[in-house]
Amino acid sequence: MALDKSDVQSIAYLARMAISEEDVPAYAENLTSILTLVEQMSAVDTSGVEPMAHPLEMAQRLREDVVTEENRRDHFQQYAPAVENGLFLVPRVIE
């Protein structure tokens, strides 16, 4: 599975990650070699094998739907890049 430049750009878009134009060929090469490594999986017949989602096959623990955390918004927001009146600031989304 060889990836070309446009594949890298579309994967980078899926991940919302800016990749500079000059770095694209190196990513294409590295990702191709990783996917070639991963391709070894296809040699094995896995029909009838259950996918393993949890190493100990444990079920997810459930709890009562009650509030257990206190509100610590100010504490958490003190390290945010930009906040105002308890809100996280981002560039204008709706004109």
Add this chain to the structure above:
Amino acid sequence: MHNKTIAELAAGLRAGEFTSEELTRAFIERIKAHDDRLNSYITVTEEQALAQAREADQRIAAGTAGPLTGVPLAHKDIFCTDGVRTSCASKMLDPFIAPYDATVVRKFREAGAVMLGKTNMDEFAMGSSNETSFYGPVKNPWDLGAVPGGSSGGSAAAVAARLAPGATGTDTGGSIRQPAALCGITGLKPTYGRVSRYGMIAFASSLDQAGPMARTAEDCALMLGAMAGFDERDSTCAEQLVDDYICGLNNDLKGLRIGLPKEYFGEGLDAEVAGAVEAAVDEYKKLGAEVVEISLPNTNLAVPTYYVVAPAECSSNLSRMDGVRFGYRCEEPKDLEDLYKRSRGEGFGPEVKRRIMVGAYALSSGYYDAYYLKAQKLRHLISDDFKKAFEQVDVIMGPTAPTPAFNLGEKKDDPVAMYLADIYTIAVNLAGLPGISVPCGFVGKRPVGLQIIGNYFDEARLLNVAHKYQQATDWHLRTPEGF
């Protein structure tokens, strides 16, 4: 003082030979004197450490001390520490001050341990050489031209150079055991779910596990006793009683059944590493163990399977780094999409970006069955290999890593060559089993590690098996020249 093990330091504190404040100052002075050569710490928390040490001294005087009270330790910079920078060795989290303590950090604090600082690591724990850190690579104290291994390379180097008597690490594909091997220390990756992941910055949630790194198995037992246990805040933490890891350390090994997987001694294994591991196995025979050859037929699938599962989970986990709520934000974003893309593009290093992209690709529409689902099926086969093996044997032994520490820069630009450094450790994470690496020799100046793999929740036995070897040998007591 710095040459003593945690157990010896704890005894010295209790006997009043020295105070925790004196001990803590001694380690801080050693870090200041030596760490510019190693780069094993990202942050040294001198003031907090001395305050914690004075509190510990009061507890010791009042007779309310536990086994770790007053003992200085370091935490991998992946664990959130309230009020202290928690960077995960990434530019993305360089500005991040954690607003709470990870459960592991809280447990050590409550036990009275003193935090010396936060150790260097591969960025977001993605790497096997500690070269992907935003803060620069860590050097191996045995040979400054060699890598310390990764991702817990800072913890391993700090313990090996005795800049901390013990440190925490995390292991997703070998990140405790491989650096422990390459730096000549003892490192235990517990069973998945044995230690809480709360506050431990997530890389691959179905594989991540925290564990102790120290010079001896006894010290790892002391640390694991403090770290392990159920935690409501981690939904995958096991509701299983914590064993007493100390009381069985000296159990006799007569009749212990050791399995040697033939796949772990084949092509790609350095001959001198193989020799050191075989000599260690011979030592176990002298201790009364029986050795049988076993097979883990799907061993060669572990690395390919891991490089689907781990990137897929990381691409999902790291989507929270968006430049909005915490961490790095790019300058002058022109719109919201630009803010996401540039904050992430500028904040993550190349290896993290590669893995996020592999994961995003493997999970994308049309590829899910071929990659992620296939990998989860293979994971079952790999796990079944171990289940069958443990019907026959008590523990499995082999090399921790195929070679001793490689040179700095040697594999930096070849991700696949780097991934193969974890060929013997990765399957253990996929299966969720515990494993420990124990020093068992040298190739030239560079240490070799013996890996011992146990059955689920059999950490007490692993520590016993490792401890008995350390009673019979002195590899774990060797110290690197110049430190």
